Amino acid sequence: MAARQRVVIIGGGFAGLSAARALGGGPFDVTLIDRRNFHLFQPLLYQVATGGLSPANISAPLRAIVKKQQNVNVLLAEVQHIDVAQQRVVLHEESVPYDVLIVATGSSHHYFGHPEWERWAPSLKTIEDATDIRRRVLLAFEAAEREPDVARRTAWLTFVIVGGGPTGIELAGAVAELARWTLQGNFRQFDPATARIILVEGASRVLPTYAPVLSDKAARALKQLKVEIHIDSMVTAIGETSVSVRKQDSELAIATRTVLWAAGVAASPLGKIVATATGANLDRVGRVIVEPDLTVPDHPGIFVIGDLAHIAGRDGQPLPGLAPVAMQQGHYVAQLLHRRATGRKTRPFRYFDRGTMATIGRAKAVADIRGFRFSGLLAWLSWLFIHLLFIIQFQSRVLILLQWAWNYTTRNAPARLITGREPFSYRQQEESATDTEGAPPA
């Protein structure tokens, strides 16, 4: 019987949690460190941002998830640095020793060298981001109701989403549904269906990493919701009342009060901490370049998994930052540790691609499941089924299904609450942009 190993996992997202769960029962004393007390089901965060679901619907307390695994200890803390020589993870007031370290702190968005844009164009990564975006979108309609000047009102009713990847098109679709259906009849001074929703994408099609046929289908579904799509377009400036977009050789100025950011990937700052401590290399966006077994080069006891890891897939491209990749990596590392503990041989990590999908509003989606590409209701039902399957608590599954059934039939979005501070002054709204939390988990 091997001695018990102390495994420290930093980050309770898809990657870290999968590892923690798969280490149950083995000769491991696991410490799971996260800054938050809950696991967040990020793929549905855009539905919180648009009032369809509540934060608790897509969150599960970490302690509750692992409570039956007596060998897993949850610690609510922020990591300051890693002491590789002493094998300790240093927190604010204490440090935790490890034999094996698994770093899984994910990624956030980055603003292409313009951090000042974050103030006007929040991105969507945390529960607080989602309720902040919900607040901004709903307050824009409220401001429009009070605005007598037509041009200014139009600016309040113009929503620009930057980035045409899955998050961008899901957000654009959800905001469009909110305007076209949910808010119908809610205002007296204007028809919310007249709101403009504009999607800006730098590549030559939306969903640029998907198959072209799916990009076409997604674009068509968005156009049915009257989302205006600008492809081959780069944002060049974002301010309080407008966005500048360069499209080929022309420059387009859009008067808007609400810009949502769904572009760019920046690795968690833990990447840099790992690189400093171990000498590992980072890629262009700050991800740690790992070995085929997800270890840091020359450090067989330190793993980096999930969105923070840079590892090439079969096509030579780095694996995308998706929940299935993260979960498979978490599972892989746990299996590898089980095999090491029993002296068995280990194999390199291989991602099994079950497919990709994205949803565009009510009953519309596109899916690419191992080369079988489809769209429409069937894709949407697959999307729904797969998302429900991976939501961690059974209770949430049932409640989300019911909430969706209700939202679907009534076109309602019952969680459209403006919270966080008293919303009577629109000036306050803009000031609030400075407290937006853009930091990645743990």
Add this chain to the structure above:
Amino acid sequence: MAARQRVVIIGGGFAGLSAARALGGGPFDVTLIDRRNFHLFQPLLYQVATGGLSPANISAPLRAIVKKQQNVNVLLAEVQHIDVAQQRVVLHEESVPYDVLIVATGSSHHYFGHPEWERWAPSLKTIEDATDIRRRVLLAFEAAEREPDVARRTAWLTFVIVGGGPTGIELAGAVAELARWTLQGNFRQFDPATARIILVEGASRVLPTYAPVLSDKAARALKQLKVEIHIDSMVTAIGETSVSVRKQDSELAIATRTVLWAAGVAASPLGKIVATATGANLDRVGRVIVEPDLTVPDHPGIFVIGDLAHIAGRDGQPLPGLAPVAMQQGHYVAQLLHRRATGRKTRPFRYFDRGTMATIGRAKAVADIRGFRFSGLLAWLSWLFIHLLFIIQFQSRVLILLQWAWNYTTRNAPARLITGREPFSYRQQEESATDTEGAPPA
């Protein structure tokens, strides 16, 4: 056909919303002003504070509620003052003219001349209060998990609730259930069931406004949940790490990090604005003393209703600040305006007391329905039925029922999220007390 009247209602709580809904269809142009964009079902707020329900479960967007009443206009704004001579309600940047004004801005808690206590002992009135309390209670358990010193850990695991009215006993019961059942097995350094929950009440029994037999039943139910009850006890000091309680002649110091305030009533600041504008008298807690038809003396076009109004019931005592009183008053004023508009005679307001009830944890409650006093499961089922009946959206009713059914059978509280800011530093937690919103609605 009478001319259309401009009716301005300040406050979208039970009173103001009942009035707005009952004014649909009549010769009225109604403007409903609130600082928030949603109606809040306050009787269930303690369940949000203890993680059983989500904010959206007990909130409904005001615009959605009145969207079919074309004569009702919702305005998200804060009232600055009332210009009685010009008949205008003055907001930040505009003013709204009225023929009839209905003020229904409710009440908040007051701290018996110690506003500095609010920092350490938040009260429960808004959604933000509830998520702040949820955050504090959950962080106390997290801090206990990290605290090696036994005495300090005990202080983190001691929860003091000040006030033994319905809100106080509901909170005490819910915190006790959280500790005794929900968090079971979640921690590795201590057993959450060992937490102390202490209820402090100034009168000689809990629920002092209820029949004595119900106070006894409630106290017994609380004791079954191992809540320690201190009657005849006054809080004399609240600090960061302790509460002082005077009980008869002795002084008791309780080491605690979490104090929740459920005592004292302070009328909304609008009461003073009404008094200044109209010359009306305020009672000791700042409520406006109104005529038998709920008008302000000498101002037949200005009504004050709900928790902000002081009007005597049949027993000569002022009517309590309860949702049924507020709803009946809102309905009454609307009927009175309908009668006035058609030249019919009006009658003074009469409160029809359907009964009072309070719940103490899972499947326990006390009820007093027109003199028929009962407790236990039957009272709890009545409580459940009546609360569901009065929740304004059908969708919420179904979801809350399902959420409760789930929570009841699993003893789970799935919404136990620590949100609002990164919780890794406990110092921050204390600083957060200064941003607590204690202000009443609208």
